[in-house]
Amino acid sequence: MAKLSPGTVPDPFSRSPGMRVRIGVMTDGQWVWPLAWSDYVRYHRVSPPADFVAHIASLDFRAPEIDVERAMALAEAEGIPMPTE
Secondary structure (H helix, E strand, O other): OOOOOOOEEEOOOOOOOOOEEEOOEEEOOOOEEEOHHHHHHHHHOOOOOHHHHHHHHHOOOOOOOOOHHHHHHHHHHOOOOOOOO
């Protein structure tokens, strides 16, 4: 079971109120996906979309490096709120 922390939300695949998944967004510069996907795979054996699996297989399961500008552009395009200073 995932630990309770400020960076978690209730697990939509579980009826247990204590089961939680992580909040966050990941990217490889092409795809953007919720961090909770790995929790769904681990806890519930839920597969990510087939297109995503084919994409990561084509990269030999290695994340490419992307620069900060590309990551910020992707975050903006996805509507991800940015921290304020």
